[in-house]
Amino acid sequence: MNCYMFPGQPLTHNAQLPDDSDFSEIAELTLLRTGVNLHDFTRQGEDGSVSAMLQIYGVAMSLYQARRFRLQGVRPDLIAEHSMGIYPALAVSGSISEGDALELTWRVGCCMNSMKKSREYALGCVVGLTLEPVLSIAENNGVYLANLNTSRHFLLSGERRNMEAAETEALADGAFSVKLFPSDAPLHTPLMAEIEGEMRGVFSDYRYLEPNLPLLDHINQDFLAATEITEFMIRELELPVYWEKSFIALKKAGVGKFFEVGVGDSLKKYNRWIENEASRQ
Amino acid sequence: MIEKLISEVKQLIIDSLRIEGMAAEEIETDVALFGEGLGLDSIDALQLVVAMEKDYGVVVPDAATGTLVFQSVRSMAEYISENRK
Structure with missing residues (x-):
C-alpha cells in the first residue's frame, strides 16, 4: 500500500521552482485564490505575512507534487497529514478543491497573523x-x-x-x-483558542465532501469523515501533532511505501528514526 | 589507518541515513555535511550520533561537540579515531 504524507509549513522558500505546465497551473491558481505570486514570493495587497506566504508555498508545492506523483503512476491508497499538511491532504483526497485548499490556507494564515499584533x-x-x-x-x-x-x-x-x-x-x-x-501564532497550543471563533467562521465557509481515500488524522489516528473535518481543523490548531503515533498506525494499516508530498523530507527522516529505533529494541 | 576509517564513515553515512542513488566513494571527505554540502540536517545528525555509538562506542555528548564532529567526513573519522573504545 502507498501512503501520501503531507508535511506542515516549510521554514524557508526555495527560489528554484519547477518549470512545467502543472506548476504553471498551480501558480496561476495560487495567484488567483490568494494573491501570492510564487515566482517572486510577493503578495498583492497588504494582509498576510511571511509565515502565511510560506504556508501557501508549502501547500502549493504539495498540490504540485501530488500531481507529479500521480503522473508517474504513484497512486495513494491512504493519506496522512502533519500540521498544516491537512489542507492539501483534503484537496488530494477529493474533499475540497485545490483552489479551496489554497484559499483556506491563506485565510487561516491571515487569522494567525492577527495574533502577533499583541504578542511575539x-x-x-x-x-x-x-x-x-x-x-x-x-x-x-x-x-x-x-x-x-x-x-x-x-x-x-x-x-x-x-x-x-x-x-x-x-x-x-x-x-x-x-x-x-x-x-505568527502559537500553533498547536491552547493559546490558539483566542482565534477559535474566527477560525470556525473561516472553516464553515467551505463544503467538505467525503474523502475518496482514507485520510488519517494526526491527533487520534482515526480516518476522517466529512462531518468531522471542520471540528478536526479547529482542534488540530490547539493540540499537538502526534506523528510517531500516525506512522505506527499507518504501518499497522499495511502501508509499505511512503511518499512525502511537499517541501523537504522531514517526515521520511522521522519515519527512518522510528523504524531504526523499533529495530534496535 | 585514518583513510580506512574515512571509507567506513562514508559507508556509515550511506547506511544509517538510507541514502539512495549515491555510492560511499561519491561523498567527498572534506565537504561540509550540512547546508550547502551534503545537505544533512539535525535529524540526520542525531541518526549519525546513534550509529557512531553503536558501531564504535563513541559518544557525542552535547551540541557543541556535535557541531565540531559533524563538519565533514574527515572530522567524524578523526573524532572516532580519538575516542573509540
Missing part, C-alpha cells in the same frame, strides 16, 4: 532529549509541546521570550540541537 511567538525544534525532560522544560517555561514527531524530535510552541528561556534550558539539559523560528 516562536516555534522551537528540540532534537535529542526524550519526552520527559521536554515536558518539564515546557512546563518550567510556560510553553507547550506542539509536535511529538519521534522519541527524540519535538516541537515546542509559545511566546517568544518563554521559548528563548526554554531553548536555554534544553541546551543545558543536553539537547543535541535546538532551533527557534519566529511564528
